[in-house]
Amino acid sequence: MSGVRLILKDHQWDRMAPHLPGKRSDPGRTGADNRLFLEAVLRLARTGSPWRDLPEFFGNWNSAFVRFSRWSKDGVWDRLFTMMADDPDFEYLMIDSTIVRAHQHAAGKKGGLKLVRSAVRAAD
Secondary structure: OOOOOOOOOHHHHHHHHHHOOOOOOOOOOOOOOHHHHHHHHHHHHHHOOOHHHOOHHHOOHHHHHHHHHHHHHOOHHHHHHHHHHOOOOOOOOOOOOOOOOOOHHHHOOOOOOOOOOOHHHHHO
C-alpha cells in the first residue's frame, strides 16, 4: 500500500474487522481485502469523487460499487456504524451554523450596514 494515503489506523481496523462479512470463518466467499475496500469507500466519502474516479490501486470501481451496494442492502454499514459509535473518536470535529447560534447583537445595527467615516479621516 505504498504511495497511497490511508485513512484507517491499525487500532480502528482491528476493532472493525471482526464485524465485517467475508472472514475465513464465515460461510460462503471470503472477502478479497476488506480493509482495502473500506479505505476505498472512505476515500470516496472524503473527496466526494464518483465511483468511476476510484484509483486503480483500489481495484475495479464497478466491483467496489457492487460490493458497497450489497453491504448497504445487507445492513453491514448500519451494524458497523452502531458498533463504532459507542466510542466516539473526536479526531475530526466539525461545527457549523446548524448547531452554533450567534449572539443577538451579532446581527448588526438596525437598518443594515452603513459605512461611517473615521473621525481621523474626516479631520483631514
